[in-house]
Amino acid sequence: MGLALVSALECAAEGVPFARDAGIPVSAGIVFGLLAGSVLVLRRKWPIAVVLVAIAITPAQMGFLMGIVGLYTLAAAELPRRIIVALAGMSLLGTMIVTFVRVKQDMARGDLTLGDWFVPFAAVTTSLGLTAPPVLLGLYVGARRRLMESLRERADSLERExxxxxxxxxxxxxxxxxxxxxxxxxxxxxxxxxxxxxxxxxxxxxxxxxxxxxxxxxxxxxxxxxxxxxxxxxxxxxxxxxxxxxxxxxxxxxxxxxxxxxxxxxxxxxxxxxxxxxxxxxxxxxxxxxxxxxxGPWLSELEVLIGQSAAAGMVVDLSVEGAVRSYAAAIEQTAFRVVQEALTNVHKHAAGAKTHVRLAHRMAEIAMQVENEPPPEPASAASAGLPSGGNGLVGMRERVLGLGGVFVSGPTDAGGFRVSAVIPSA
Structure with a gap:
C-alpha cells in the first residue's frame, strides 16, 4: 500500500509536465497520474496488468517506480518464464524508444551538445538500468522462495515418515x-x-x-x-x-x-x-x-522323557525311523515339546492307556506321532484329579505352524487319541 501511494504521488507530479506538453488542463494530468500510479496496489494479484500499465504510460515519461516494482513482482511471481521475458522485453524496448526520442529532441533544441553517439548510448543504458536489475532481483527472490518452500515440504514429509x-x-x-x-x-x-x-x-x-x-x-x-x-x-x-x-x-x-x-x-x-x-x-x-x-530341550532326551512316563505306570512304545541326525535348536525343541505335551495329555485324560510314540527322520523333514489306545478304566483320569485348561493342543499347534509345519490332532476310530506333526528340517 505504501509503494502504491508513492507511485500515485510520483505519477501525479509527472502528470504536470505531461499535461503542459499535451495541451490539456494540469488538473487532468494530475488526476490521470494519480489513477495510473495507484494501479501498483494490484501488483501482487495482477502483476501482468501493472507492467502493461507501466509500459502504456512510458511515452508520457510517467510511472518509473511503478515499472521497476512491477517488473520485480512479475519476475518473482509463479508465472511462466516466456511471459516474464516477453513483458520485460516490451518494457525494455518501450523505455529505449522513449529515451532515444527524448534525448534526440533535447539535442535538437540545443539542450545537449554531445555527439551523435550519445543518443543510442543513453537509450540503451537507461532502458537496461530500469529493466534488468528489477527482473534479475525478482528472479532470484522467486527462486529462493521456491527453494525454501521445497525444503519446508521435504522437512514436513521427513517428519511424517x-x-x-x-x-x-x-x-x-x-x-x-x-x-x-x-x-x-x-x-x-x-x-x-x-x-x-x-x-x-x-x-x-x-x-x-x-x-x-x-x-x-x-x-x-x-x-x-x-x-x-x-x-x-x-x-x-x-x-x-x-x-x-x-x-x-x-x-x-x-x-x-x-x-x-x-x-x-x-x-x-x-x-x-x-x-x-x-x-x-x-x-x-x-x-x-x-x-x-x-x-534346549533336545531330541536326545526323548528316551528319558518316555522313561519318566513309563515309571508313572504308562506303557509306552517308542519307534524311530530313518538315520538319527541333529536339527536346529528350534526344531528339536518343538519336536520334544510336542511329544511331551502329548504324553501329558495321556496322563490327564487316558491314564493307564498304552501309548505309541513314533519318530521319523526323513530327507527334508522330521515327523512325530503320539497315539494312545482307549484307557482301561475311563474313570481313572477323573480320580487322579488332573485339571485341563485346553491350552496344550493350542500351544503345540502354534509351535509347529510357527516353523512352517503341519499339525493334526483328534480321536481315533478305536477310541483313543492321536497327535501328529511334521516339521521341515531346513
Whole structure:
C-alpha cells in the first residue's frame, strides 16, 4: 500500500509536465497520474496488468517506480518464464524508444551538445538500468522462495515418515513382546503341566500302595521328589532367560544417548521416544528367544522323557525311523515339546492307556506321532484329579505352524487319541 501511494504521488507530479506538453488542463494530468500510479496496489494479484500499465504510460515519461516494482513482482511471481521475458522485453524496448526520442529532441533544441553517439548510448543504458536489475532481483527472490518452500515440504514429509517409522517400530516391539509372552506361557505350560502331572500320578500311586507295599511307596516318593526337582530346575532356567532378556534391555537402552543431536532434533518428540524403546523391546525379545533356544530341550532326551512316563505306570512304545541326525535348536525343541505335551495329555485324560510314540527322520523333514489306545478304566483320569485348561493342543499347534509345519490332532476310530506333526528340517 505504501509503494502504491508513492507511485500515485510520483505519477501525479509527472502528470504536470505531461499535461503542459499535451495541451490539456494540469488538473487532468494530475488526476490521470494519480489513477495510473495507484494501479501498483494490484501488483501482487495482477502483476501482468501493472507492467502493461507501466509500459502504456512510458511515452508520457510517467510511472518509473511503478515499472521497476512491477517488473520485480512479475519476475518473482509463479508465472511462466516466456511471459516474464516477453513483458520485460516490451518494457525494455518501450523505455529505449522513449529515451532515444527524448534525448534526440533535447539535442535538437540545443539542450545537449554531445555527439551523435550519445543518443543510442543513453537509450540503451537507461532502458537496461530500469529493466534488468528489477527482473534479475525478482528472479532470484522467486527462486529462493521456491527453494525454501521445497525444503519446508521435504522437512514436513521427513517428519511424517519418521513418525510413521516410530509407530511401526512401536507396533513391532509390541508384537515381539506379545510373541515372547506367548512363548514363555507355552514353556511354562509344558514344564509345569508335564512334571506336575507325573507328580500327581505318582502321588496317587503312593497313596494307594503306602500301606500294602512300603518299598514301592518309597520308590514312588523318590520319583515324586525327582520330578519336583526337575520342574524347579527347568523353571529356574526359564527365569534365567527372562533375567538375561532384562539385562540385554538395560544394556541396549543407553544406546539412544549416542544418537547425534542433529538427528534427535529432526525427529518429533513422540518418534524420538518411541524408536529407541521399540528397538530395545525387539532386541530384548530376540535375546530371550535365542537364550531359550540354546537351553534346549533336545531330541536326545526323548528316551528319558518316555522313561519318566513309563515309571508313572504308562506303557509306552517308542519307534524311530530313518538315520538319527541333529536339527536346529528350534526344531528339536518343538519336536520334544510336542511329544511331551502329548504324553501329558495321556496322563490327564487316558491314564493307564498304552501309548505309541513314533519318530521319523526323513530327507527334508522330521515327523512325530503320539497315539494312545482307549484307557482301561475311563474313570481313572477323573480320580487322579488332573485339571485341563485346553491350552496344550493350542500351544503345540502354534509351535509347529510357527516353523512352517503341519499339525493334526483328534480321536481315533478305536477310541483313543492321536497327535501328529511334521516339521521341515531346513
Amino acid at each position: 519418521l513418525q510413521l517409522l516410530a509407530e511401526r517400530a512401536e507396533e513391532r516391539a509390541e508384537w515381539a513382546r506379545g510373541e515372547e509372552r506367548t512363548r514363555i506361557a507355552r514353556e511354562m505350560h509344558d514344564v509345569v503341566a508335564h512334571r506336575v502331572s507325573l507328580m500327581v500320578v505318582h502321588a496317587a500311586a503312593l497313596q494307594a500302595v503306602a500301606r500294602k507295599d512300603p518299598e514301592k511307596a518309597v520308590k514312588n516318593a523318590a520319583l515324586v521328589g525327582d520330578m519336583g526337582r526337575q520342574a524347579l530346575t527347568e523353571l529356574r532356567e526359564m527365569l534365567g532367560v527372562l533375567r538375561s532378556g532384562e539385562a540385554a534391555q538395560r544394556r541396549t537402552a543407553p544406546a539412544s544417548a549416542s544418537v547425534p543431536a542433529q538427528v534427535r532434533a529432526a525427529v518429533p518428540a513422540s518418534a524420538s521416544a518411541s524408536v529407541p524403546l521399540a528397538a530395545v523391546g525387539v532386541a530384548a525379545a530376540a535375546a530371550a528367544s535365542r537364550a531359550a533356544e540354546e537351553e
